[in-house]
Amino acid sequence: MTFRFSLAVAAIPEGLPIVVMVTLVLGVLRMAKKRVIVKKLPIVETLGCCSVLCSDKTGTLTANEMTVTQLVTSDGLHAEVSGVGYDGQGTVCLLPSKEVIKEFSNVSVGKLVEAGCVANNAVIRKNAVMGQPTEGALMALAMKMDLSDIKNSYVRKKEIPFSSEQKWMAVKCSLKTEDREDIYFMKGALEEVIRYCTMYNNGGIPLPLTPQQRSFCLQEEKRMGSLGLRVLALASGPELGRLTFLGLVGIIDPPRVGVKEAVQVLSESGVSVKMITGDALETALAIGRNIGLCNGKLKAMSGEEVDSVEKGELADRVGKVSVFFRTSPKHKLKIIKALQESGAIVAMTGDGVNDAVALKSADIGIAMGQTGTDVSKEAANMILVDDDFSAIMNAVEEGKGIFYNIKNFVRFQLSTSISALSLITLSTVFNLPSPLNAMQILWINIIMDGPPAQSLGVEPVDKDTLRQPPRSVGDTILSRALVLKILMSAVVIISGTLFIFWKEMPEDRASTPRTTTMTFTCFVFFDLFNALTCRSQTKLIFEIGFLGNRMFLYSILGSILGQLAVIYIPPLQRVFQTENLGVLDLLFLTGLASSVFMLSELLKLYEKHCCSTQRVQTHHEDV
Numbered sequence: 001m002t003f004r005f006s007l008a009v010a011a012i013p014e015g016l017p018i019v020v021m022v023t024l025v026l027g028v029l030r031m032a033k034k035r036v037i038v039k040k041l042p043i044v045e046t047l048g049c050c051s052v053l054c055s056d057k058t059g060t061l062t063a064n065e066m067t068v069t070q071l072v073t074s075d076g077l078h079a080e081v082s083g084v085g086y087d088g089q090g091t092v093c094l095l096p097s098k099e100v101i102k103e104f105s106n107v108s109v110g111k112l113v114e115a116g117c118v119a120n121n122a123v124i125r126k127n128a129v130m131g132q133p134t135e136g137a138l139m140a141l142a143m144k145m146d147l148s149d150i151k152n153s154y155v156r157k158k159e160i161p162f163s164s165e166q167k168w169m170a171v172k173c174s175l176k177t178e179d180r181e182d183i184y185f186m187k188g189a190l191e192e193v194i195r196y197c198t199m200y201n202n203g204g205i206p207l208p209l210t211p212q213q214r215s216f217c218l219q220e221e222k223r224m225g226s227l228g229l230r231v232l233a234l235a236s237g238p239e240l241g242r243l244t245f246l247g248l249v250g251i252i253d254p255p256r257v258g259v260k261e262a263v264q265v266l267s268e269s270g271v272s273v274k275m276i277t278g279d280a281l282e283t284a285l286a287i288g289r290n291i292g293l294c295n296g297k298l299k300a301m302s303g304e305e306v307d308s309v310e311k312g313e314l315a316d317r318v319g320k321v322s323v324f325f326r327t328s329p330k331h332k333l334k335i336i337k338a339l340q341e342s343g344a345i346v347a348m349t350g351d352g353v354n355d356a357v358a359l360k361s362a363d364i365g366i367a368m369g370q371t372g373t374d375v376s377k378e379a380a381n382m383i384l385v386d387d388d389f390s391a392i393m394n395a396v397e398e399g400k401g402i403f404y405n406i407k408n409f410v411r412f413q414l415s416t417s418i419s420a421l422s423l424i425t426l427s428t429v430f431n432l433p434s435p436l437n438a439m440q441i442l443w444i445n446i447i448m449d450g451p452p453a454q455s456l457g458v459e460p461v462d463k464d465t466l467r468q469p470p471r472s473v474g475d476t477i478l479s480r481a482l483v484l485k486i487l488m489s490a491v492v493i494i495s496g497t498l499f500i501f502w503k504e505m506p507e508d509r510a511s512t513p514r515t516t517t518m519t520f521t522c523f524v525f526f527d528l529f530n531a532l533t534c535r536s537q538t539k540l541i542f543e544i545g546f547l548g549n550r551m552f553l554y555s556i557l558g559s560i561l562g563q564l565a566v567i568y569i570p571p572l573q574r575v576f577q578t579e580n581l582g583v584l585d586l587l588f589l590t591g592l593a594s595s596v597f598m599l600s601e602l603l604k605l606y607e608k609h610c611c612s613t614q615r616v617q618t619h620h621e622d623v
């Protein structure tokens with residue numbers, strides 16, 4: 001009895017957690033090859049449930065390579081800026097005259113560019129920016145007008161630094177040469193900057209800022225924004241609250257290559273992509289359309305609105321919104337929490353310090369490896385090494401594939417283990433000699449937990465499975481359908497093996513080496529055929545191809561050779577209590593064992609047929 005009990009223990013698939021772990025680790029390694037670093041193992045599996053991807057705009061969807069392309073002065077002069085990069089190549093031309101402006105040849109443009117250069121912490125050295133790209137763009141503009149040295153004629157006395165909540169920054173300076181009163185230079189979002197202004201610059205002379213003038217600025221901001229430009233307002237004056245408004249600059253930041261395609265694939269596979277940005281509505285919408293967010297049917301919500309909506313109501317509304325604009329870090333957090341409340345599994349990508357909190361609270365935080373800040377990388381649990389947004393798509397597919405593969409080997413291991421346990425139980429109950437001895441059970445155990453199971457974990461997963469919608473977190477691995485399939489395979493294996501056991505049993509009911517060898521080999525063959533059909537839940541073997549998984553082929557081949565060795569090599573025969581079998585015996589066993597494979601393949605065919613007729617029916621109903 002104790003002997004049988006220990007046999008039963010051996011038949012438990014204790015290798016299951018290890019196989020799951022190894023499969024996850026292999027997944028992480030595969031992802032590393034695709035330039036995605038995963039910091040926590042379970043994230044791989046969570047990716048398959050991801051239903052919403054929130055992305056910060058600047059630096060994630062766009063390249064964060066900022067260039068000023070146009071400007072408007074407060075007195076209504078328009079100018080276009082040519083040249084990209086930071087080498088000072090390019091010109092500023094007034095429109096429509098195309099007159100090239102240098103230094104202060106036009107006072108209004110000169111003052112505007114000067115403010116952008118002085119209220120600035122970026123340094124351009126060897127054609128590269130050190131500091132924020134937005135500020136780098138303003139430095140490059142100053143270089144194009146030969147104004148970049150003007151910063152040195154001021155002494156900076158104080159700085160009110162930029163923050164994503166405040167959305168502006170200012171410096172207090174005095175001229176080095178003259179002993180004049182201090183002067184403030186401010187830059188930031190228009191609606192913030194204009195609150196500190198009482199005057200506007202008109203050809204070098206400050207005039208009171210009238211409502212008409214304000215609405216002109218707003219209109220210009222919208223116009224530039226709808227071209228997808230980030231708009232910054234500039235002002236200067238003796239005191240915050242008594243500033244003179246100088247004008248606006250429009251900064252282009254092109255979408256990253258491949259983002260549009262990635263957004264499309266993600267949407268098709270059921271992940272809805274949302275943009276959360278600190279920029280203004282028009283800019284956000286233009287970029288959103290450009291990258292094909294929500295097929296261009298965009299619904300937007302501002303940070304202010306996020307604040308004003310009741311907590312419960314927010315969860316209902318965020319799902320339908322695809323662009324959040326003028327947000328601060330605390331809004332990003334609120335939006336993610338609301339999405340999670342509505343039942344979504346949320347991934348969030350970001351690059352800045354201001355994204356860190358949101359990255360931490362999302363189910364999957366994704367940071368940019370090259371341009372991202374260290375804080376964001378620390379907070380994230382996944383890093384895109386090359387800042388390649390489309391790598392997220394690969395990672396999500398990997399996540400879905402791994403869950404699918406885990407299901408496959410769980411099916412394989414459980415059906416084997418149930419069969420082995422039942423055989424031992426049945427023989428005990430009916431007081432028969434044990435159909436399998438201890439060494440044989442051990443061998444079966446190795447096959448069950450070892451290479452064949454492991455190789456099911458690396459089965460390449462077909463595109464159809466990857467395009468399926470994200471599974472819900474509540475989905476268990478052991479669904480009812482899967483349990484039924486496991487039981488069905490187990491019943492076939494048990495009946496087949498018992499049949500051989502009965503057939504090979506001599507009259508006196510004392511089992512001989514031939515009896516156990518036949519029963520044992522029968523069970524092992526059943527197991528290998530079972531593994532073959534477990535390679536896919538839905539696809540027939542012809543569809544996935546016999547040679548599709550090299551690891552699997554090797555491990556099955558190894559198992560067959562091992563089995564033959566156990567039967568035919570004398571020293572092993574002694575250990576396993578086996579004896580030689582004839583070719584006909586082997587052929588007969590192969591034929592019998594293939595039944596578990598055939599049956600399961602037929603079931604797949606039947607399910608496919610049902611599925612397609614169902615689809616046709618629903619299609620008819622749709623019509």
Ligand SMILES: Nc1ncnc2c1ncn2[C@@H]1O[C@H](COP(=O)(O)OP(=O)(O)OP(=O)(O)O)[C@@H](O)[C@H]1O
Pocket residue numbers: 056057058059132134135162163164165167168169187188189190230231232276277278279280327352354
């Ligand atoms: N260096 C800066 N100085 C002054 N104002 C700035 C600066 N950088 C950005 N702004 C203003 O603040 C707004 C928000 O910028 P911020 O960098 O916080 O956005 P963000 O949340 O990082 O954007 P995204 O989510 O798109 O990356 C910008 O639209 C711009 O008007």
Ligand SMILES: [Ca+2]
Pocket residue numbers: 056057058059060351352
């Ligand atoms: Ca950013």
